[in-house]
Amino acid sequence: MQVSMEPTEPMSEPSPGLVSAAIQAITQHIRAEGLAPGDPLPSEAAMTRQLNVSRTVVREAFRSLSAMRLIDMSAGRRATVAKLDTGAMSMVIEHGITTQQISVQQVYDVRRTIEMRTVALAALRRTDQEAAAIGRSARLMRENFRNPEAVMEHDIAFHEAIAAASHNPVFSLIVTAFSGVTRRTWVIGWRTRSSDEAQLKMIKGHEDIAEAILKGDPRLAAEHMAQHFDKSVKALLDAGIA
Amino acid sequence: MQVSMEPTEPMSEPSPGLVSAAIQAITQHIRAEGLAPGDPLPSEAAMTRQLNVSRTVVREAFRSLSAMRLIDMSAGRRATVAKLDTGAMSMVIEHGITTQQISVQQVYDVRRTIEMRTVALAALRRTDQEAAAIGRSARLMRENFRNPEAVMEHDIAFHEAIAAASHNPVFSLIVTAFSGVTRRTWVIGWRTRSSDEAQLKMIKGHEDIAEAILKGDPRLAAEHMAQHFDKSVKALLDAGIA
DNA sequence: TCCTTAGAACCTGTATTACAGGTTGTTATA
DNA sequence: TATAACAACCTGTAATACAGGTTCTAAGGA
Structure with a gap:
């Protein structure tokens, strides 16, 4: 042959x-x-x-x-x-992280940029069902507040739900690709919020975002998202993550 | 065994x-x-x-x-x-396009979101060398103005150079991943700019961006970039690209 | 002594064959 | 007609073979 x-x-x-x-x-x-x-x-x-x-x-x-x-x-x-899947993108990002070609902070800068847009689009385009799913994730964060692992998973689901509500699959693809990195660094940020008060404040931030999306206010939603990321990055920097 | x-x-x-x-x-x-x-x-x-x-x-x-x-x-x-490479991401995006799971317009929305950030970062962080490379791409667009193929390649290089000047490899990764899509749709946008005047105006837009980066004005740079994308998307819509 | 060169050892690229096990459609039987 | 057995096709994994590229070493010559 x-x-x-x-x-x-x-x-x-x-x-x-x-x-x-x-x-x-x-x-x-x-x-x-x-x-x-x-x-x-x-x-x-x-x-x-x-x-x-x-x-x-x-x-x-x-x-x-x-x-x-x-x-x-x-x-x-x-x-x-196959249907569009984030598998390959995730692996590329993770490869960049593990080989130290990209830093966690750089990923967060990209996330902030993208999610300020997805949250605004979500406020404009979300269906009632999607708004409910976003709110539910925020609520579950509060309800499982004593279980960091659970809070993290609902946090990730929260951001992915917002991306889905943007009705642009490319945003979903990118946001989901970053979830793996989040899983590896989330706990660090949580620990720097040592008091119950600080942790609940962070959860409150998510609820504010969910509410703004429900109200359909893109400017307010983006503002809350920006604050959320600024605090998260600050928490990572405080913990010494380059 | x-x-x-x-x-x-x-x-x-x-x-x-x-x-x-x-x-x-x-x-x-x-x-x-x-x-x-x-x-x-x-x-x-x-x-x-x-x-x-x-x-x-x-x-x-x-x-x-x-x-x-x-x-x-x-x-x-x-x-x-391997060093960080855009290969896999490009293939995922292209797969999404060819199987009609994502639209060209959706890609442009993502690009607009990201590049409004990269251009602002570039204005703040660019080295002189990077600013020169960006300016050179814009100049080459004008000089090769009768050769659409060449204009396109310099256009793509222009955007990739800006992403590189943002000094965040994740942005570079994403922007470069979209270059393949751009290569397939760029000509369509060019053709809708039927007159020399309209085409030169589009090139002027790039020069404005380059200048704002050179001056180190992130707000102005982002504004020019936003205008550029708004016109590009309009051109694609006029051509009937969903 | 130093440089060159021939070759051994190891590596990947591709082909071939073999068989186990899953899937599907067809046929024969109840 | 419905069901069960079977045949045909498909993928998953293994084993072997050989061609050709790369690297290191050691022998030989300057």
């Missing part, structure tokens, strides 16, 4: 390597066929024949796309086009 | 599949060893022994990380930890 030592396609070696070429062929197929999430892709065997490479190469290509969550794979079934 | 049908590690099968486990083991290794960009990773053979799986599995794991640009691979050499 690997007779051809002469390139059957003399043009356009896209990047060194058959696997890269296969990845490109697959994404190209999705584009050309106009596939939507859930639609099935060709089988590995079919791709093997079409590209005239070994199954190994095709598998590594499929697996790579699966790792980026561009496609879904499962045993016995064809691979399918 | 594959004797174990009983799980040697009874706990924490992270997700169904040996490959996912291998990916996690590699990223875990990077974290645990505190590896920096350029540092070498274990060879495939070493990983094969350590995880007690076949080389196939290890290879697919390495390849997946390579596809996300978290590691660099090349024949004969060990894989190394």
Whole structure:
């Protein structure tokens, strides 16, 4: 099957390597066929024949796309086009953090920038259901106030819910991608708020945001969000996080 | 070598599949060893022994990380930890666009939000060298004014240079990730500016931004950037881009 | 002694074969 | 007609083989 030592396609070696070429062929197929999430892709065997490479190469290509969550794979079934997912972005951000190419503070600056916008959009566009979900997360933060782990998860859900209410999936994608970083640093900020009073004040900040969204006041919502982030960054800096 | 049908590690099968486990083991290794960009990773053979799986599995794991640009691979050499790269993010965004899960307009809204910040930061933090690079891109747009392709590339370089001058690599990462989308839609916006006058006006907008950055005026810079995006979005809408 | 060079050792890239197990559609039987 | 068994196809993982690139070392020559 690997007779051809002469390139059957003399043009356009896209990047060194058959696997890269296969990845490109697959994404190209999705584009050309106009596939939507859930639609099935060709089988590995079919791709093997079409590209005239070994199954190994095709598998590594499929697996790579699966790792980026561009496609879904499962045993016995064809691979399918995946719904938008934050998996790859999260990994890139985490990689940047763990290799110290980006700092936590830089992430918070980006979050502040983006979430000042998502909160304003949410105030303008949120459905009643979305406003309720945002309020519920804030309420659950207060109710679980003695359980930091729970507060954190509701905090993260709060911000993701706001991003969802912005009705722009790109914002959701980015905000959700940062959640992993938040999980690793959140506790630090919580601990610097040593008194019950300081911690409840932080929760109150979330309730203010939720209320502004409910009222549909984008300017007020953005203001509260900005204050929230300023305090969070200050807490991280106080704890010595660069 | 594959004797174990009983799980040697009874706990924490992270997700169904040996490959996912291998990916996690590699990223875990990077974290645990505190590896920096350029540092070498274990060879495939070493990983094969350590995880007690076949080389196939290890290879697919390495390849997946390579596809996300978290590691660099090349024949004969060990894989190394990669510098922060926009590859994976670009692919996610492009996937969202081609499968119509996100719209071009939504991307522009995100870009506007982010770049109003990067331009303000650039005005505050830019080095003289960075200010010069930004100005140069604007100038090259005007000089190549009859060659749309060239204008586009300098336009993209302009925005990436501003992001770089913000001195926050996360902003750079995101802005650069959007460049692919820009390349696919830029011409549409250019065409709606049918007259020379309208096209030169758009270039003038870039020069205004560059000047504000040079002067170190973040408010003015952000204002010009906002106007630029408002006009660009209007141009896309006039052309019927949802 | 120092530089050059040939080669060994190790590494990745790709192909091939094999088999286990999941999924799906079809057919035969109750 | 409904159900159950089966065949065909698919992916998951393993093992092996070989080609070609990289690196280090040691032998040989200046």
